[in-house]
Amino acid sequence: MSTFLQFLFGGLVSGAIFALIALGWVLIYNVSGVLNLAQGEFVMIGALVFVEMRSGHDLPVAVSIVGAVAITVAVAVVLDIAILRRLRNDQMVPMVLVTVGASVVLREIAQEIFGKDPLRTKPLLDGDPFSVGGATVLPHTLLLWASVVVLVALLTLFFARSLVGKAMRACHENALGAQVVGVSPQRMRTAAFALSAALGAVAGVLIVPVTSMSWNGGTALGLKGFVAATFGGLGSLPGAVVGGIAIGIIEALAAGYVSSAYKDVFATLVLLALLLARPQGLLGASQRDERVGGGLVPRLGALLRARTVGGARDGAPPQRAVKDGTSTQGENT
Amino acid sequence: MTLRLSDVHGGYGATKVLVGVSFGVEPGSVVALLGSNGAGKTSTLRAVAGLLSLTAGTVTVDGNDLARRRPCDRPADGIGHVPEGRQLFAGMTVLDNLRLGAYATRRDTQEMLGEVFALFPVLADKRRARAGSLSGGQAQMLAIGRALMCRPRYLLLDEPSLGLSPMNVDRVFETVVELARRGVGIMLAEQNASRALEIAQVGHVLDQGRVTMSGPGNELLGRPEIVESYLGGASA
Numbered sequence: 001m002s003t004f005l006q007f008l009f010g011g012l013v014s015g016a017i018f019a020l021i022a023l024g025w026v027l028i029y030n031v032s033g034v035l036n037l038a039q040g041e042f043v044m045i046g047a048l049v050f051v052e053m054r055s056g057h058d059l060p061v062a063v064s065i066v067g068a069v070a071i072t073v074a075v076a077v078v079l080d081i082a083i084l085r086r087l088r089n090d091q092m093v094p095m096v097l098v099t100v101g102a103s104v105v106l107r108e109i110a111q112e113i114f115g116k117d118p119l120r121t122k123p124l125l126d127g128d129p130f131s132v133g134g135a136t137v138l139p140h141t142l143l144l145w146a147s148v149v150v151l152v153a154l155l156t157l158f159f160a161r162s163l164v165g166k167a168m169r170a171c172h173e174n175a176l177g178a179q180v181v182g183v184s185p186q187r188m189r190t191a192a193f194a195l196s197a198a199l200g201a202v203a204g205v206l207i208v209p210v211t212s213m214s215w216n217g218g219t220a221l222g223l224k225g226f227v228a229a230t231f232g233g234l235g236s237l238p239g240a241v242v243g244g245i246a247i248g249i250i251e252a253l254a255a256g257y258v259s260s261a262y263k264d265v266f267a268t269l270v271l272l273a274l275l276l277a278r279p280q281g282l283l284g285a286s287q288r289d290e291r292v293g294g295g296l297v298p299r300l301g302a303l304l305r306a307r308t309v310g311g312a313r314d315g316a317p318p319q320r321a322v323k324d325g326t327s328t329q330g331e332n333t
Numbered sequence: 334m335t336l337r338l339s340d341v342h343g344g345y346g347a348t349k350v351l352v353g354v355s356f357g358v359e360p361g362s363v364v365a366l367l368g369s370n371g372a373g374k375t376s377t378l379r380a381v382a383g384l385l386s387l388t389a390g391t392v393t394v395d396g397n398d399l400a401r402r403r404p405c406d407r408p409a410d411g412i413g414h415v416p417e418g419r420q421l422f423a424g425m426t427v428l429d430n431l432r433l434g435a436y437a438t439r440r441d442t443q444e445m446l447g448e449v450f451a452l453f454p455v456l457a458d459k460r461r462a463r464a465g466s467l468s469g470g471q472a473q474m475l476a477i478g479r480a481l482m483c484r485p486r487y488l489l490l491d492e493p494s495l496g497l498s499p500m501n502v503d504r505v506f507e508t509v510v511e512l513a514r515r516g517v518g519i520m521l522a523e524q525n526a527s528r529a530l531e532i533a534q535v536g537h538v539l540d541q542g543r544v545t546m547s548g549p550g551n552e553l554l555g556r557p558e559i560v561e562s563y564l565g566g567a568s569a
Binding site: 166167169170173177178179181183184185 | 382384403404405406407408409414416419420421422423424425429432433434436437438439479480482483
């Protein structure tokens with residue numbers, strides 16, 4: 001049991017990080033349709049700038065975090081305004097290719113500045129590890145989980161309450177309608193890049209004390225975030241969180257019980273199986289989504305959706321949530 | 334003080350859809366655009382909204398040329414648009430749709446909400462409902478209400494009666510008359526030619542991207558060629 005818990009906690013650490021990165025993918029994708037393949041580089045820049053400021057220049061942690069986020073956001077905004085705005089808005093392939101190019105350039109620049117060796121820093125919280133059900137948990141791990149929960153809550157509030165958040169949703173709901181009411185698609189895309197860079201940078205700050213980071217360490221994380229976003233249903237923000245956590249746990253269990261050499265294989269296999277059964281992903285929207293099908297995975301999707309949408313609010317037990325699955329589903333489109 | 338199109342040419346890529354369209358809309362008046370499908374009614378509205386690129390000619394609002402204004406700038410320039418297909422945010426509430434209508438101006442939102450709810454009380458009752466759950470008539474009211482939230486001086490209406498029950502068509506046309514009475518200049522593209530001409534001060538008939546006939550609404554209503562071409566099957 002304690003072994004299982006240890007694997008589970010490990011999975012929840014990487015899963016929380018994948019969730020932040022997946023949210024970054026979905027944000028930009030929803031607002032502009034662009035798949036930003038430099039997403040992982042945002043994580044890398046955030047992590048390396050943070051280590052450099054904190055350990056290299058002995059700056060306070062808070063200052064280093066703000067600096068890491070600010071510099072990563074600045075890079076993302078420059079990428080969008082200086083390059084993507086010069087491209088035609090309706091052509092996605094050139095934009096996606098530009099993000100591939102940007103990721104290569106950012107890696108090379110990072111290698112020049114920070115060197116080839118992986119960088120690492122102390123945990124953000126000192127203190128002794130403690131035991132939960134026989135498994136060891138570090139104080140930093142609790143901080144990491146708490147940070148991700150707070151960020152997801154803030155993001156949810158932002159989209160539910162603020163006018164800019166609603167305008168970003170409007171771009172996703174109906175791009176033409178958004179323009180008609182005066183929402184600039186370009187400005188919203190810049191905002192999405194900034195927000196998603198901030199999420200990536202925080203992911204980097206949180207993960208670098210756990211795993212270290214090097215100039216080329218962001219790419220794999222970025223792709224993992226994309227897998228997580230696809231798993232959750234590309235376009236769904238709750239799906240990105242669920243997908244991230246699911247991929248993290250699957251990997252950790254596969255690494256623990258089978259072999260760490262196969263953890264990526266298991267994550268990818270589960271993604272493939274899910275997409276075959278449910279092409280729109282776990283919580284993704286589609287025509288078929290209106291009703292709950294008979295298969296296990298759609299039911300699971302309905303259950304998870306009911307729990308993430310309704311259950312989180314009123315603490316409904318899953319049994320009731322399943323019955324309400326169809327009506328709850330409608331709310332989340 | 335006029336919304337004016339002067340010799341507007343425009344199209345999508347190589348396809349020309351407007352060939353020298355010129356006319357004006359005065360504040361407080363209703364100008365009806367008539368014509369068969371593909372005649373250029375929607376394209377004319379899109380040219381004013383900035384959604385159709387012009388190859389020649391100008392669109393001016395109260396003397397200001399809109400050539401360099403992006404589509405998303407135009408609500409702030411005083412142009413409200415109820416586009417073809419309404420383009421509501423179906424997954425969002427009625428209230429959020431309306432609030433986003435004031436996105437460009439971001440002032441007097443509460444006051445304008447009050448005005449829109451006074452004009453369409455059903456929207457006040459349904460304020461928490463998802464826009465996608467509204468009936469056709471309610472959705473049309475929401476589309477008009479959303480366009481009014483930025484206090485437009487000119488309102489572009491694309492087929493507001495399309496797919497509505499006769500009772501809702503009446504409601505929409507009454508609203509259009511009321512808005513004109515309050516000083517809004519209305520550009521009304523309509524298949525329902527007889528209803529449009531009844532309330533329009535001026536009508537323009539479009540054919541293949543050109544204005545082929547113009548005149549006061551009641552006069553056009555009496556012309557045999559109009560009756561023959563547009564009133565026969567359009568009164569449904």
